[in-house]
Amino acid sequence: MTILTLDTDMFHTIAPKGxxxxxxxxxxxxxxxxxxxxxGPIRLDDWSPAGSRTAEFTATVEFADHLRTVTAAGSPVAAMTSALYxxxxxxxxxxxxxxxxxxxTVTFVQCECDGRRGWGAGLADDGAESTVRAMIAGVNLLGVS
Structure with a gap:
């Protein structure tokens, strides 16, 4: 898992209009x-793409009292949405x-959970990890417990 930094002024520039x-x-x-x-209560503990020729990944997500490993092929949004649910x-x-x-890759997501809405953003080498980071940031911002 590589944590990248992006010129923070760029986040304003490339963020969605809303x-x-x-x-x-x-x-x-x-x-x-x-x-x-x-x-917040959810953290990305580990991340690993399964291979450069596939759209598979494994994410270990830390919740308040335990870890959960999500392995998926295809959409990280679908996999993380199911795991969070x-x-x-x-x-x-x-x-x-x-x-x-x-x-x-920078990902911005607007999340809704229990009637509350909020944005999250994530940056990573690849789009799948960026998506997972943005979703976790968005849910944590909502303060859902």
Missing amino acids: LRAESADLTAAEFRSRYCEHN EEGYPVEILQFHQRRTPDG
Whole structure:
């Protein structure tokens, strides 16, 4: 698992229109802290793509009292949505935006869980890991427990 850094000003520039409007008064550092940090009850503990020729991945997600490993082929959104639901986080992805940058792939997701909505963002080498990071950041931002 590689953690990348992206010029935080770029997050404002490439964010979806709704998120740019919501975060217009934030500095780049505040934007990153609010939408990209993974502080909360859910954390990505480990990540590994299964191979460069397949769309498979394995993610180990840490919940409050245990780890759960998700192995999937295909959509990381579907796999993570199912895993989160089974752990008591009935999350729905309302908007999904992904951009490739020179620094990696940035994913923005607008999540809804228990009637609350919020954005999450993630950056990683590949789109699947970026998606998982964004989903976790979004659910944690909602403070769902």
